Amino acid sequence: MLYVYYFIVNLIWGIAPLFDKYILQYIDILTLMLFVSIIHFFILLGIVLNRDTNFIQDCTTIMNNKYIILVIIFATSMLLMANYGYLYTISNDKNVAIATLLTSLYPIVTLILGYFILSESLTTLEISGFILIFIGISFINYSRGLKKEDMSNLYKMST
Numbered sequence: 211m212l213y214v215y216y217f218i219v220n221l222i223w224g225i226a227p228l229f230d231k232y233i234l235q236y237i238d239i240l241t242l243m244l245f246v247s248i249i250h251f252f253i254l255l256g257i258v259l260n261r262d263t264n265f266i267q268d269c270t271t272i273m274n275n276k277y278i279i280l281v282i283i284f285a286t287s288m289l290l291m292a293n294y295g296y297l298y299t300i301s302n303d304k305n306v307a308i309a310t311l312l313t314s315l316y317p318i319v320t321l322i323l324g325y326f327i328l329s330e331s332l333t334t335l336e337i338s339g340f341i342l343i344f345i346g347i348s349f350i351n352y353s354r355g356l357k358k359e360d361m362s363n364l365y366k367m368s369t
Contacts, residue, residue: 227300227310234301239294292316308350318343 233242258265272278296313303309318340324330 227306230297231300231306234297239297239301242297243290243293311350312347315343315347 230242272282296310299309299313300306321332321336321340325332
């Protein structure tokens, strides 16, 4: 059942950049981020208020622990910066698929930090996957450079 969620999440993450790029033709990045945050707030508020959760208890825990508050503020700030960078790249790169791919290397960072900070174990297969992802991204970056180089050489040859 968990694999169904993986599939749905990847499907949504795959579709979202197309909508983002389309919207960014008409409005500023910060405006989009603000409206998305407001919509998220109201949707989450509705879900929390309509579910039998430990919301009040969680709020008390958060307010009584300065460390949790600081981690939430830090994590939220980092996510805002990453989201801005992502939206900036897809709005300025002509190829939304490549821009999304190049800004989606965070699983590699998570893999490395999880290993060093959380002492998570890595299998040979996971390390091999990391290496293949890195090589694949390198090929994509190299091929993008070749395209630009080929076009400039073509221009030089025609003059």
